[in-house]
Amino acid sequence: MNSLPQPADLTPHIQQREVPLALLDALKTRFAEQCSTALVVREQHGRDESSFEAPPPAAVVFAESTQDVVDAVKLASQFSVPVIPFGVGTSLEGHLLAVQGGISLDVSRMNQVLAINAEDLTVTVQPGVTRKQLNEAVKSTGLFFPIDPGADATLGGMSATRASGTNAVRYGTMRENVLALELVSASGDVIRTGTRAKKSSAGYDLTRLLVGSEGTLGVITEVTVKLYPLPEAISAAICSFPSIEAAVRTTIQIIQLGIPIARVELLDGKTVRMVNGYAKLSLREEPLLLMEFHGSPSGVKEQAEAVQEIAAEFGGTAFEWATTPEERTRLWTARHNAYFAAIQSKPGCRAISTDTCVPISRLADCLLDSVAEADASGIPYFLVGHVGDGNFHFGYLIDPDKPEERQRAEKLNHALVERALRLEGTCSGEHGVGLHKMDFLLSETGLPAVNMMRTIKRALDPKNIMNPGKIFTL
Amino acid sequence: MNSLPQPADLTPHIQQREVPLALLDALKTRFAEQCSTALVVREQHGRDESSFEAPPPAAVVFAESTQDVVDAVKLASQFSVPVIPFGVGTSLEGHLLAVQGGISLDVSRMNQVLAINAEDLTVTVQPGVTRKQLNEAVKSTGLFFPIDPGADATLGGMSATRASGTNAVRYGTMRENVLALELVSASGDVIRTGTRAKKSSAGYDLTRLLVGSEGTLGVITEVTVKLYPLPEAISAAICSFPSIEAAVRTTIQIIQLGIPIARVELLDGKTVRMVNGYAKLSLREEPLLLMEFHGSPSGVKEQAEAVQEIAAEFGGTAFEWATTPEERTRLWTARHNAYFAAIQSKPGCRAISTDTCVPISRLADCLLDSVAEADASGIPYFLVGHVGDGNFHFGYLIDPDKPEERQRAEKLNHALVERALRLEGTCSGEHGVGLHKMDFLLSETGLPAVNMMRTIKRALDPKNIMNPGKIFTL
Numbered sequence: 011m012n013s014l015p016q017p018a019d020l021t022p023h024i025q026q027r028e029v030p031l032a033l034l035d036a037l038k039t040r041f042a043e044q045c046s047t048a049l050v051v052r053e054q055h056g057r058d059e060s061s062f063e064a065p066p067p068a069a070v071v072f073a074e075s076t077q078d079v080v081d082a083v084k085l086a087s088q089f090s091v092p093v094i095p096f097g098v099g100t101s102l103e104g105h106l107l108a109v110q111g112g113i114s115l116d117v118s119r120m121n122q123v124l125a126i127n128a129e130d131l132t133v134t135v136q137p138g139v140t141r142k143q144l145n146e147a148v149k150s151t152g153l154f155f156p157i158d159p160g161a162d163a164t165l166g167g168m169s170a171t172r173a174s175g176t177n178a179v180r181y182g183t184m185r186e187n188v189l190a191l192e193l194v195s196a197s198g199d200v201i202r203t204g205t206r207a208k209k210s211s212a213g214y215d216l217t218r219l220l221v222g223s224e225g226t227l228g229v230i231t232e233v234t235v236k237l238y239p240l241p242e243a244i245s246a247a248i249c250s251f252p253s254i255e256a257a258v259r260t261t262i263q264i265i266q267l268g269i270p271i272a273r274v275e276l277l278d279g280k281t282v283r284m285v286n287g288y289a290k291l292s293l294r295e296e297p298l299l300l301m302e303f304h305g306s307p308s309g310v311k312e313q314a315e316a317v318q319e320i321a322a323e324f325g326g327t328a329f330e331w332a333t334t335p336e337e338r339t340r341l342w343t344a345r346h347n348a349y350f351a352a353i354q355s356k357p358g359c360r361a362i363s364t365d366t367c368v369p370i371s372r373l374a375d376c377l378l379d380s381v382a383e384a385d386a387s388g389i390p391y392f393l394v395g396h397v398g399d400g401n402f403h404f405g406y407l408i409d410p411d412k413p414e415e416r417q418r419a420e421k422l423n424h425a426l427v428e429r430a431l432r433l434e435g436t437c438s439g440e441h442g443v444g445l446h447k448m449d450f451l452l453s454e455t456g457l458p459a460v461n462m463m464r465t466i467k468r469a470l471d472p473k474n475i476m477n478p479g480k481i482f483t484l
Numbered sequence: 485m486n487s488l489p490q491p492a493d494l495t496p497h498i499q500q501r502e503v504p505l506a507l508l509d510a511l512k513t514r515f516a517e518q519c520s521t522a523l524v525v526r527e528q529h530g531r532d533e534s535s536f537e538a539p540p541p542a543a544v545v546f547a548e549s550t551q552d553v554v555d556a557v558k559l560a561s562q563f564s565v566p567v568i569p570f571g572v573g574t575s576l577e578g579h580l581l582a583v584q585g586g587i588s589l590d591v592s593r594m595n596q597v598l599a600i601n602a603e604d605l606t607v608t609v610q611p612g613v614t615r616k617q618l619n620e621a622v623k624s625t626g627l628f629f630p631i632d633p634g635a636d637a638t639l640g641g642m643s644a645t646r647a648s649g650t651n652a653v654r655y656g657t658m659r660e661n662v663l664a665l666e667l668v669s670a671s672g673d674v675i676r677t678g679t680r681a682k683k684s685s686a687g688y689d690l691t692r693l694l695v696g697s698e699g700t701l702g703v704i705t706e707v708t709v710k711l712y713p714l715p716e717a718i719s720a721a722i723c724s725f726p727s728i729e730a731a732v733r734t735t736i737q738i739i740q741l742g743i744p745i746a747r748v749e750l751l752d753g754k755t756v757r758m759v760n761g762y763a764k765l766s767l768r769e770e771p772l773l774l775m776e777f778h779g780s781p782s783g784v785k786e787q788a789e790a791v792q793e794i795a796a797e798f799g800g801t802a803f804e805w806a807t808t809p810e811e812r813t814r815l816w817t818a819r820h821n822a823y824f825a826a827i828q829s830k831p832g833c834r835a836i837s838t839d840t841c842v843p844i845s846r847l848a849d850c851l852l853d854s855v856a857e858a859d860a861s862g863i864p865y866f867l868v869g870h871v872g873d874g875n876f877h878f879g880y881l882i883d884p885d886k887p888e889e890r891q892r893a894e895k896l897n898h899a900l901v902e903r904a905l906r907l908e909g910t911c912s913g914e915h916g917v918g919l920h921k922m923d924f925l926l927s928e929t930g931l932p933a934v935n936m937m938r939t940i941k942r943a944l945d946p947k948n949i950m951n952p953g954k955i956f957t958l
Contacts, residue, residue: 129740129845172685183683185692186660201932207841208873209657210910211646211696213917213925213955214937218659218692222685239742266603268713309783367681371603399682436684443687451687458675462944463688469943470936481687 025479026111029068033089037069037113040081044072055094055114058101059161059349061360061410062445067094067108072116076192076200076231082115083229083475084198090473095225097138097164101171102363103444105224109479115229117166123147124232132189132206134234137166153237156181159440160346165233171442172222176345179265179398180272180304181238183440188221192232196471206234219466224442225477227470241272241304245314246332246341249321250296254278254381254393256324257297258374261397263320265370269313273302275345276395276402278381281352284392288351289344294328299397300345302338345394352392352405361392361405362419365447366430367439368400376433377402380426387422389415401439427453443481451482499953500585503542507563511543511587514555518546529568529588532575533635533823535834535884536919541568541582546590550666550674550705556589557703557949558672564947569699571612571638576837577918579645579698583953589703591640597621598706606663606680608708611640627711630655633914634820639707645916646696650819653739653872654746654778655712657914662695666706670945680708693940698916699951701944715746715778719788720806720815723795724770728752728855728867730798731771732848735871737794739844743787747776749819750869750876752855755826758866762825763818768802773871774819776812819868826866826879835866835879836893839921840904841913842874850907851876854900861896863889875913901927917955925956 037045046052047069056066068091071082086093092112099106108114120136123144127133128151135144140162144155157168158175167173169191174183181187190204203216220227251257257276264271276299277285283295301317303310318329332338344351353361368376377395384391384404395402404426406419427437427450437443437450452460460482467484468474474484511519520526521543530540542565545556560567566586573580582588594610597618601607602625609618614636618629631642632649641647643665648657655661664678677690694701725731731750738745750773751759757769775791777784792803806812818825827835842850851869858865858878869876878900880893901911901924911917911924926934934956941948941958948958 127843127845129736130843131740131742132843172689174683178683182660185683185689186656195932195936199932199935201936202930203933205910205928206843206908207875207910207913208844209648209652209659209841209875209913211839211912211914211916212910212921212928213696213934214940215646215659215692215696216933216936218689219940222687222689262603266605268605306783306786308786309780312780312782365685367683369601369604369606369680370682371601401681401683434680436679436681436686438685439681439683440685442685447686454679454686456676458669458673459677459690460687461673462669462675462690465943466688466693466940469939 024064024109026065027092029091029111030089033085033091034069036085037071037082040085041071044074046070055096055106055116056108058099058104058106060102060104060444060446061362061408062104062107064107064109067112067114070114070116072119074119076194079115079194079229079231080198080200083194083196086113086475087197087473090475092475092478093229094477095166095170095229097167098140100161100163100167101444102441103446105171105442105444105480107445109445118164120231126151127206128153130206131237132234133237134232135165137164137230137233139165141165141168148237152240154240155235155237157184157187158346160349165235166230169221169230169233170223170225172440174396174440176273176275176396178396179274180270184221185218187236188217188233189236190234191217191220191230193220193228194231195228196473196476204234222442224444224480226467226480228476243307243310244302244304244338245310246302246338247314248293248298248300248330249326250294250298250328252325254297255374255378256326257299258377258397260299260321260324260326262370262373264317265398269316271301271313271317271398272304273300274398275300276397277348278393281348281392281394284351284355285344285348288347288354291344300341348392348394349405352407356390356407358409359407360410361407362416362423363441364404364423364426365438365441366426366435368430368433368435370400372433372435373397373400376430376435379429380404383425384422387418389419389422399439400435445480448482498538498583500539501566503565503585504563507559507565508543510559511545511556514559515545518548520544529570529580529590530582532573532578532580534576534578534918534920535836535882536578536581538581538583541586541588544588544590546593548593550668553589553668553703553705554672554674557668557670560587560949561671561947564949566949566952567703568951569640569644569703571641572614574635574637574641575645575918576915577920579916579918579951579954581919583919592638594705600625601680602627604680605711606708607711608706609639611638611704611707613639615639615642622711626714628714629709629711631658631661632820634823639709640704643695643704643707644697644699646914648870648914650747650749650870652870653748654744658695659692661710662691662707663710664708665691665694665704667694667702668705669702670947670950678708696916698918698954700941700954702950717781717784718776718778718812719784720776720812721788722767722772722774722804723800724768724772724802726799728771729848729852730800731773732851732871734773734795734798734800736844736847738791739872743790745775745787745791745872746778747774748872749774750871751822752867755822755866755868758825758829759818759822762821762828765818774815822866822868823879826881830864830881832883833881834884835881836890836897837915838878838897838900839912839915840900840909842904842907842909844874846907846909847871847874850904850909853903854878857899858896861892863893863896873913874909919954922956
């Protein structure tokens with residue numbers, strides 16, 4: 011591991027490139043009312059859920075087809091102007107900010123479900139389809155799409171950030187679940203990667219190179235993902251613990267025993283309080299695990315019994331069941347809204363999210379020291395974790411107008427990442443690098459690997475127009 | 485889909501580059517007896533299990549450490565001479581042939597298991613460790629590594645070809661199971677990709693770009709893979725069917741119902757006869773499915789009952805169980821040796837292997853017409869299939885001295901690939917492109933995607949020294 015830079019260095023460097031009027035004219039001519047330069051529209055496309063700020067893009071193009079994307083990219087390329095793909099704006103890492111100027115390419119109108127192949131457990135969608143929309147569309151087939159970041163993100167955005175969520179412990183992340191993509195490259199070529207076959211050894215795995223590339227290699231215009239049969243039986247449970255450590259040790263044992271749990275989510279007592287307030291629930295305000303079991307009725311029973319036994323050994327009490335779909339939906343909606351519950355608990359605040367992920371045996375080491383540090387700092391925070399994957403998030407709640415708060419939060423984040431890397435983990439489990447973790451990435455993977463990424467980027471986007479200034483500096 | 489070239493075009497183009505004596509001298513000086521120019525050694529490293537032939541490499545370097553690999557690559561780079569990584573030589577697609585001359589870099593002596601992290605279900609090995617050696621090394625931990633190509637291949641080679649095997653239907657392929665790699669790049673840099681964390685969104689997924697890159701982007705010098713707990717209960721079964729179609733339709737239904745079967749392998753009657761002869765078994769010489777179920781005792785029972793019911797509907801009979809570990813081992817060893825059984829059934833023959841993989845709903849369409857064509861051709865063949873993944877292999881057994889046999893076999897292969905691509909499948913499920921499928925890859929993915937691969941290759945290996953002439957022409 012290389013040494014980490016100091017928190018003060020993390021402020022994004024804003025280096026706006028000029029957007030010539032000739033480009034704006036050409037976009038207006040080609041796209042008419044699909045192109046907006048209204049300040050309110052540009053401002054809405056110039057921010058995301060991160061705490062960063064930058065001047066808005068010079069224009070927003072609302073693409074309605076792959077051809078629209080091709081034409082917008084070709085015009086931008088002609089003028090060497092940055093293009094920032096935009097879905098619904100839920101990035102937590104500054105991916106959508108026009109730090110080098112340019113235009114925002116909004117694909118949210120490309121929201122058609124193109125082909126449901128229920129008999130193959132696959133579906134092909136346009137990039138603006140959101141995860142909830144997708145699940146609604148496939149509902150009648152008895153199948154579902156498991157990947158669920160907190161927000162109702164688009165499949166394009168989820169592909170671009172290699173997103174995951176609460177079900178990843180059982181079903182994997184976008185890395186495992188995207189089968190094929192259509193991409194508009196930096197030169198405006200339409201590239202198809204992958205097929206609907208479940209596996210392939212046919213050439214470089216461009217699909218997985220693009221999944222997680224954060225818009226820096228092109229604009230995703232079509233996504234084919236795997237679906238799964240809705241489990242015959244589903245059972246959810248809540249278990250309270252005397253300490254975070256007890257909840258974490260329970261989780262470690264569940265995973266090490268290979269119990270195929272579908273979800274195992276940690277909330278600390280403070281976060282439970284925020285969630286109770288926001289979602290009108292009355293969960294015990296103690297560290298708790300929210301769990302879900304998928305399988306046959308007897309399989310679910312077996313899993314739940316095994317987990318209950320492990321939890322009891324670590325002092326887990328009040329094992330409560332949510333068996334009706336309504337109860338389960340309420341519970342998971344509350345979990346997904348933890349971020350918004352936290353934001354609302356401190357009016358005007360912004361959250362600085364951490365996203366480390368470590369091997370499961372290192373989870374207690376990584377988490378407990380970080381909790382102690384956060385408590386000592388006095389900064390309010392929420393803590394939620396996809397702990398079955400070794401991934402958890404602190405959200406430090408800061409006043410964006412108080413630089414010293416940001417600096418204290420970044421110092422905590424810095425210490426946490428340093429710890430996670432020492433424990434053979436990663437700085438980002440699922441949110442991506444964006445603006446926030448460029449230095450962390452360098453520390454994690456070392457200069458040779460980042461240089462390999464840079465070489466690929468330069469070769470595929472020689473004018474550096476695709477979402478420049480993200481993941482690494484060039 | 486683009487139109488496929490005619491079979492005659494598939495012969496590899498051999499364009500030897502000169503290997504200067506100065507390089508051979510430098511290698512001898514640096515590597516002493518770790519470098520051989522003996523013809524018998526070079527010839528052994530100049531072929532693989534494919535039916536292709538090319539002049540042998542000019543020298544073989546036996547690397548014993550990452551530093552050895554670095555030094556060999558740097559010397560080769562200095563003279564712009566090709567480097568062909570070599571494990572145990574079991575490629576089926578000509579990956580190991582020195583079609584542009586150069587040196588073979590044998591990593592089989594780099595065969596240490598570096599770190600077993602049983603509590604995280606991961607293991608890190610050198611690239612020369614074979615899959616059987618790995619499973620032997622982790623045996624005492626109660627864990628296993630599921631990926632099992634027919635041959636006892638090395639982890640380096642399996643990573644390079646994105647291999648899979650009989651367990652992939654449940655556990656995935658090398659794509660899903662490699663967590664991290666160490667690579668020596670074309671310029672001799674040591675690059676580390678990935679961490680031991682189960683998931684990550686930290687930058688480009690270099691790990692998965694390298695998995696399946698067939699040695700064309702560098703030499704893999706370390707591999708970290710996932711392990712799995714040995715299932716509490718394992719049960720294997722053999723079921724005979726009145727027709728290949730009945731076996732295939734049974735498989736399709738198993739997969740569509742989401743039954744988590746661990747293995748489901750098809751053999752046609754002729755192949756069963758070959759296997760019986762080679763392995764001294766007495767399986768019924770009819771189309772059959774070899775299956776395995778993993779889970780808790782009750783889970784295994786549930787799965788097996790459900791499958792038995794489906795099989796019965798399609799006329800499956802003689803459901804026989806192999807419950808002891810010895811019986812199971814015998815059965816799966818026989819399956820893994822099907823290739824060698826077939827080769828031995830026609831002395832002096834070579835096998836031309838097909839490797840298509842289609843979405844499960846298209847499996848019957850793809851397979852049955854191809855069986856009819858193969859039968860009509862009169863060419864002897866074996867047929868085995870990882871049918872749960874939609875992947876199967878014909879091995880057309882040809883006399884290598886009779887070009888007309890090769891041409892007839894390639895014509896069958898050609899028709900099969902064309903069919904698979906039309907059915908939204910891939911030309912290669914698990915063997916890789918190598919020399920054999922370069923035109924198929926182009927037809928499958930289209931010129932823009934292959935050009936994207938070429939751009940990456942040129943950027944990362946500007947002198948085109950890493951296993952040149954494989955996957956695509958430059």
